[in-house]
Amino acid sequence: MKQNIQSVIDIYNSLHSIYGPQDWWPGETQFEIIVGAVLTQSTAWHNVTLAIDSLKKNGLMELKPLLEVNPEQVKPLINPVGFFNVKYRRLRNLLEYLSGHFENFERFRHLPLDLLRNELLNVSGVGPETADSILLYAFDRPTFVVDAYTRRLFSRLGYDWMEKASYEEIQKFLMGQLPSDYKIYNEFHALIVVHCKEVCRKKPLCWTCVFSRENP
DNA sequence: AGCCAGGACTGAG
DNA sequence: CTCAGTCATGGC
Numbered sequence: 001m002k003q004n005i006q007s008v009i010d011i012y013n014s015l016h017s018i019y020g021p022q023d024w025w026p027g028e029t030q031f032e033i034i035v036g037a038v039l040t041q042s043t044a045w046h047n048v049t050l051a052i053d054s055l056k057k058n059g060l061m062e063l064k065p066l067l068e069v070n071p072e073q074v075k076p077l078i079n080p081v082g083f084f085n086v087k088y089r090r091l092r093n094l095l096e097y098l099s100g101h102f103e104n105f106e107r108f109r110h111l112p113l114d115l116l117r118n119e120l121l122n123v124s125g126v127g128p129e130t131a132d133s134i135l136l137y138a139f140d141r142p143t144f145v146v147d148a149y150t151r152r153l154f155s156r157l158g159y160d161w162m163e164k165a166s167y168e169e170i171q172k173f174l175m176g177q178l179p180s181d182y183k184i185y186n187e188f189h190a191l192i193v194v195h196c197k198e199v200c201r202k203k204p205l206c207w208t209c210v211f212s213r214e215n216p
Numbered sequence: 217a218g219c220c221a222g223g224a225c226t227g228a229g
Numbered sequence: 230c231t232c233a234g235t236c237a238t239g240g241c
Contacts, residue, residue, distance in 0.1 A: 041223040047239060048222090082221090082237040090224080127224045147222050193222055 005158035008177035012184070015191035022190035025137035027052075030105070032061055034098070037133040038091045038125065039081045050080040067095050090125025097123045108139040117143065128167045136189070142182040145189040146170045149196035 006014070026045075027033040032052065040048045052061070054077040060066045066074065071092070075084050078091075097119070101107050108116060113135065120131035128146070135141040146167050154170075155163045162170050178184055 037222090040221090042221065042236090043223085044221040044239075046221090050239085080238060082239080083223095083235090084237075086224085086236055125224065129223065133222085145222085149222065189222090197222085 008174060011154075011157060012178070012188050012191070015195055016187065019191055019194055022187060022194060024186055024190035025133075027137075029061070030138045031063060033138040034094070034134050035061065035066075035091065037130050037137070038094060039078060039087055041083075041087070041090075041127075041130065043081050043083075047080045047082065051078040054078070054080075063095060063099060067092070067099060086125070090123075093123050093125050094120075105139065108135075108141070113141050113143060116141070128171075132171075136182060136185055140182045140186075142180050142185055144171050144175050144178075144185045146174070147189070147193070149192050150174075150189070153192055153196055 025033045025036065027036050035055070036048055036052060039051055055061045055066070055074075058077060060069060060074065060077070071088060075088050078084050078087060081087055117131050117135060120126050120134060121128065126134075132143045132145045135143050136145055150170065151162050151165075175185075178188070
């Protein structure tokens with residue numbers, strides 16, 4: 001069963017034909033996407049929606065208000081995401097960085113991707129996945145988001161090496177297999193998440209998954 | 217009752 | 230560089 005590993009593009013096409021366009025990220029504004037990207041670190045998305053709704057209800061889903069209000073008033077609102085102390089600090093670090101550049105986010109559309117990515121990575125609490133999520137989903141920049149689901153799915157489909165590979169290795173490989181198009185990166189990551197959440201949840205896996213059925 | 221979620225940082229070896 | 234420990238809540 002490992003002799004016919006599907007190409008990355010075939011996997012994308014399969015997912016797309018099964019689930020259709022996902023229209024990600026699930027957030028209404030650019031700012032909400034950025035906040036969600038931090039809050040969802042190692043956290044079920046459902047819990048993130050609870051926190052996001054609370055922030056909205058309190059009028060804090062905006063840069064300046066969220067930065068200015070007392071931390072002890074914000075933490076209870078994001079409590080459901082877990083790690084709320086660290087996450088508040090991480091979010092604050094990021095917002096303080098953005099407050100210098102957010103006014104004209106033309107910057108995020110035109111400056112070299114690597115430059116922006118490195119700047120985001122310099123923010124304490126923003127790692128590769130969070131940085132790529134922000135660049136891809138908030139600013140339409142073509143960078144591939146690698147997450148636990150990505151590792152799991154591709155490993156199960158025959159790309160065993162991804163189980164242990166570094167973030168950058170996986171990203172470089174996948175981007176090399178795809179056209180440099182933010183729309184494809186956007187859809188692909190969304191499809192991987194949707195597929196893994198709905199179908200491939202169980203370990204060790206994927207015998208109920210559409211791929212195994214189609215390729216015995 | 218555990219176990220795990222769309223990670224990242226830290227300190228130790 | 231690799232890696233366990235840490236952060237913490239909600240749902241199954």
